[in-house]
Amino acid sequence: MRPERAPRPSLASVQAALLSRITGQALGLPALGAASLIRSDARASAEERLAVHAFMYRARLVEALESQFPRLARLMGAEAFADLTADYVAVWPSRHPSLRELGRALPRWLTTERTAAPSLASLASLEWARADLYDLADEPVLTLDAARAFPAERFGELPLTLIAAHRFVEVDRATEALWDALAPDAGALPGASSPSSAAGLDATLLVWRQGIAVYHRAVDSEERAALALVAAGSRFGTICDLLSAAPGDETVAARAFAWLSSWIADGLLSPP
Amino acid sequence: MTTAGTTPLFPNLGRGLGLRREHYQHVVTNRPAVDWFEVISENFMGAGGNPRRVLEAVRRDYPVVLHGVSLSIGSTDPFDERYLAELDALARAVEPAWISDHLCWGTAHGINAHDLLPLPYTEEALAHVARRVEMVQERLGRRILLENPSSYLELLEGDMAEHEFLAELARRADCGILLDVNNVFVSAHNHGWDPRAYLAAMPAERVGQIHLAGHSEDGELLIDTHDGYVADGVWRLYAEAVERFGARSTMIEWDADVPAFEELEAELGRAAGWETMALGERQDAA
Numbered sequence: 001m002r003p004e005r006a007p008r009p010s011l012a013s014v015q016a017a018l019l020s021r022i023t024g025q026a027l028g029l030p031a032l033g034a035a036s037l038i039r040s041d042a043r044a045s046a047e048e049r050l051a052v053h054a055f056m057y058r059a060r061l062v063e064a065l066e067s068q069f070p071r072l073a074r075l076m077g078a079e080a081f082a083d084l085t086a087d088y089v090a091v092w093p094s095r096h097p098s099l100r101e102l103g104r105a106l107p108r109w110l111t112t113e114r115t116a117a118p119s120l121a122s123l124a125s126l127e128w129a130r131a132d133l134y135d136l137a138d139e140p141v142l143t144l145d146a147a148r149a150f151p152a153e154r155f156g157e158l159p160l161t162l163i164a165a166h167r168f169v170e171v172d173r174a175t176e177a178l179w180d181a182l183a184p185d186a187g188a189l190p191g192a193s194s195p196s197s198a199a200g201l202d203a204t205l206l207v208w209r210q211g212i213a214v215y216h217r218a219v220d221s222e223e224r225a226a227l228a229l230v231a232a233g234s235r236f237g238t239i240c241d242l243l244s245a246a247p248g249d250e251t252v253a254a255r256a257f258a259w260l261s262s263w264i265a266d267g268l269l270s271p272p
Numbered sequence: 273m274t275t276a277g278t279t280p281l282f283p284n285l286g287r288g289l290g291l292r293r294e295h296y297q298h299v300v301t302n303r304p305a306v307d308w309f310e311v312i313s314e315n316f317m318g319a320g321g322n323p324r325r326v327l328e329a330v331r332r333d334y335p336v337v338l339h340g341v342s343l344s345i346g347s348t349d350p351f352d353e354r355y356l357a358e359l360d361a362l363a364r365a366v367e368p369a370w371i372s373d374h375l376c377w378g379t380a381h382g383i384n385a386h387d388l389l390p391l392p393y394t395e396e397a398l399a400h401v402a403r404r405v406e407m408v409q410e411r412l413g414r415r416i417l418l419e420n421p422s423s424y425l426e427l428l429e430g431d432m433a434e435h436e437f438l439a440e441l442a443r444r445a446d447c448g449i450l451l452d453v454n455n456v457f458v459s460a461h462n463h464g465w466d467p468r469a470y471l472a473a474m475p476a477e478r479v480g481q482i483h484l485a486g487h488s489e490d491g492e493l494l495i496d497t498h499d500g501y502v503a504d505g506v507w508r509l510y511a512e513a514v515e516r517f518g519a520r521s522t523m524i525e526w527d528a529d530v531p532a533f534e535e536l537e538a539e540l541g542r543a544a545g546w547e548t549m550a551l552g553e554r555q556d557a558a
Binding site: 038 | 314317318319320321322323324325342343344347348352354355377379380381382383384385386387389391392394396397400424425426427428429462463464490491492493495
């Protein structure tokens with residue numbers, strides 16, 4: 001009697017088994033040897049052939065995250081950054097067709113998985129915000145001429161709205177300096193855990209895109225509150241009212257106009 | 273050897289290059305004498321910013337084709353509808369000469385390996401992929417091209433050779449073929465295939481585009497690294513492809529250690545020389 005041939009595995013099961021071996025994701029499958037999936041020959045064994053793809057998988061993800069977090073990678077060094085990538089993608093494998101999305105969860109993951117070096121999470125938050133704005137839709141901005149054309153007697157009614165291409169990032173206060181220190185043309189690298197390791201998220205950075213360039217700068221709590229109003233859709237008079245909450249302040253109008261002119265110069269406001 | 277009497281389904285755009293970030297400024301500013309550009313679809317799916325500005329500027333001066341790496345046409349996972357919508361939107365904005373991707377799969381259980389993994393060349397897979405190609409073509413309202421992948425492994429399960437699978441898929445799904453001659457060379461070396469049998473199996477009218485690229489050695493295997501000059505053996509195989517199919521839109525892929533644009537133009541000049549010689553051979557044989 002001839003032994004019965006094992007039924008051919010389905011396309012779906014072959015793909016799941018191979019992807020599991022390449023990515024290291026269990027996928028709820030029993031571990032399968034490469035030889036049960038892949039042809040061997042004199043040129044290379046099944047394991048060696050599988051290793052080519054496993055190596056390329058790791059290298060591709062490291063390269064993608066390095067392009068999204070170049071200063072974090074520089075701060076950590078190549079080996080530590082590759083280890084970090086492996087740990088991260090084990091928990092957050094790519095589930096999107098584009099590698100552009102790979103780093104989205106990294107800042108949050110760092111806050112829980114690298115607690116000994118909180119500066120890493122802050123730096124990653126800033127880099128991700130910058131990367132995330134890179135290719136958002138272009139949008140028109142409020143110009144100085146358009147603002148000036150608004151009737152002076154009704155200027156308090158000037159509608160103010162932030163462009164979509166902005167983010168507020170809560171970071172520890174050393175992050176901005178750390179980012180500068182990690183510029184490609186900067187000198188010696190700072191240590192990964194040296195800056196204000198216990199400071200907490202005590203600063204806010206505004207990140208935005210103007211044209212094709214992405215910028216960031218620190219905002220104090222007063223301007224942060226004003227920008228929160230603008231982000232929700234506000235009017236110039238409301239911003240003045242916010243400043244007027246400080247009794248006896250004679251400089252309200254001057255400060256409100258200073259903010260407005262800087263927001264316009266930075267291309268932060270949408271046209272009415 | 274020639275397959276005369278077949279009318280190509282895709283126009284011959286001439287000789288093109290992959291548009292890479294390192295050359296954005298040069299191309300937009302100097303408008304070099306290249307017939308057309310291929311862009312990686314996923315790099316331009318964002319709605320704005322510098323990539324889209326560059327693409328719009330390039331498109332004003334050149335024909336453009338979209339080449340994707342993430343369609344995962346052979347996967348048993350459902351299509352990512354967001355991806356198809358973004359690809360469709362990009363195609364409407366760019367009006368490419370055509371859209372291509374790879375005969376491969378890259379996802380399972382929702383996880384993306386971002387790799388161009390080979391299929392088992394079975395009847396089941398053929399029916400599955402043909403159905404998916406038809407779905408994509410209906411979604412995009414156009415015939416797509418699929419590229420033969422370079423591969424480093426062959427799955428045990430299989431009813432046919434890759435070239436038989438690809439040729440039958442193209443006929444059954446009524447799609448085109450992007451023939452990557454370097455990939456034929458690399459896979460043939462890695463698996464002991466006959467590269468000429470591969471070319472001979474391709475339905476000539478469906479071969480709409482040809483890729484050329486450099487590869488590297490890794491032990492006994494060749495790796496499709498796109499980081500150097502086209503190898504001599506690949507040039508010779510390219511000439512055989514031209515002799516067999518006639519002139520086809522041909523481009524050089526160079527994605528790592530990207531050289532100065534002039535180097536790419538020189539490589540494209542070599543392609544022109546091989547093409548001219550092969551077309552002469554083809555004419556003699558006719």
